[in-house]
Amino acid sequence: MRSIAVALAVARKDLVSEWRSRELVPALAQFVVLALVIANFGFQIDSRSAPAIAPGVLWLALVFAGLLAFGRAFAAEKEQASLEQVILTSAPPAAIFAGKALAAAALLVLCEAVLLPALALFFGTPLSIALAAAVFLATIGMAALGCMFAAMVAQLRAREVMLPLLTLPLWIPFIVAGGQAVQVMMGGGNSYGQALWLLIDFDILFVVLTSLAARFVLDE
Amino acid sequence: MNRYLVAAAAAVALMLAAAAFIFFFAPTDALQGPVQRIFYLHVSSAIAAFVSFAVVVVGSVAYLWRESIVGDRVARSAALVGVVFTTVTLVMGMMWAKPIWGTFWTWDARLTSTLVLWIIYAGYLLVRRLAAPGRQAARFAAVVGIFGFVDVPVVYFSVTWWRTVHPGPVISTDALPPEMLFTFLFTMACTLVLAAVMIAIRYRIEALSDAQPQSQFVLQAAQRPTS
């Protein structure tokens, strides 16, 4: 009971802070659109190659936006020296994580709300519930892992380098399954349903693991 | 002569014996030619790497569960050895792949997951350097070690489900002639001995550096009885 209250309080605090300062979301949205522009020049995308390349562009943009969002979530707490105060309240670490992950995931979803239409506009991907569902499911697991490593990295030296180094290998399963799901929608690949189930399995696995690991990462 | 030196000499002798078997006893493969001889050490070092990382996980769990310094030290030693064997596996695999597949690299399940394994445990070694020495380094590294080990089968599975071209296991299908099978098993045994000796020596080094007066571990151990 207290855990849920703590998680919600943390998430609300982060979202209110973001709403008032509006620092991260505009930057993320702009970053995502810029990533599409760069991808266009990097890959020489035309209407024929778009179906093969667009899924990759989507996940690349999302992965790097995610790294920024999750990195910020804990870096700000560390810079303000508020992380220590939060830990010293004896609130359950897994609940603090859940709250941070919830807020960061919400920001990433906002950024997806820009990314998916932009992708449809520039590369002609379909804009469907099915696509949004796959992206959303991947966001859950990525948020759990991203927040855990962001919390760890915030306490290390050289934190900017270490977050992608630790997080990206663990995100690969989400990118594989998510990329597959998007490819199906663009007329290729195996089965959409299977990809979705895989994403759900990975979500469950990593949400459970990160909540078990929380107390080792967020203590003193 | 101290026993570490003896063990190291024995491991090197065993590896030379394995090399003799590989080059002079095992027959040349009819299809692949001499390149196939890479297989013996390639698969053996892959197995040694996996065993090392399994040891990392056991040590890490022991550390997180009971703050066992021995567990942490075992994990530290095995991680380094595991990274070395993973490097050997990857490089030898690429040397084999170029003439046989016509390319150094392909993104199939085994190659991808082995590469991911290498990246994660290289990250493990980095976390150890960048975290505050003592408890924080041990805890963070343990979490990375355990997550990495869980992640690898997941990556393997997700890529398999996607696409794969790596030759499947050949041992179980009886496709290997007895000389080849013997050479392989012998090489594998020798490589595992080598890995064990390397971990033991590394453990000794870690234990000695933990015994430095400024080490956090010595002080923590000294604290035990009072708390």
Added chain:
Amino acid sequence: MSAILAAGITHWFGSEPALEGVDLVVERGDHVAVLGDNGAGKTTLLRILATAMQPSAGGLEIMGLNARREKRRLRARIGYLSHAPGLYPALTAAENLAFFCDLRGVDRARVPEALELMGLTQVARRRAAELSRGLQQRLAIARATIHDPLLLILDEPDASLDAEAPELLSRVMQKRTVVFATHDQALAARLGHRTVQLRKGHVMGAGSRLHVVH
């Protein structure tokens, strides 16, 4: 039972010793001032007492609880004011306190009362970023006491507070065991029952009753 029983507290940062064999006994209701130059180990000692850090060596028992094993129960009874205020700049003063009420499972109804006690009622709806350094410090003190802790650990509580510092601090120190670090001898004399002098990680003249001194 003493509030704090610390025996042989030692801490190393890398190969630099910050504290060496510090023994400290604090009785219930005692107000102990920790004095010392910069780098003498005051902050390290206070952080250890607040369970924000584990010492490299030494035994620590606070209110009968082992500081290593029963950290979470202890933290619920300790209020800690750190060097940096650690406030959320985008949240108002009241929201900052309310957030910590939620984390500690304390009724939010305590917020107005805590603001009142620190003289912050006027600025309750101002964002923490807009408050002066002194008001931020008051807010941080209010947060450290929001859960009515039995033990207060205050690291330079007078920092950036004006002339009313002693008055404000004595309000929150009442009926509590307090360990506080300060540079100000006069403040230590006024608020502390006794002082502990730290020099290069060692305790110098501990245990001198202050009323004897002045």
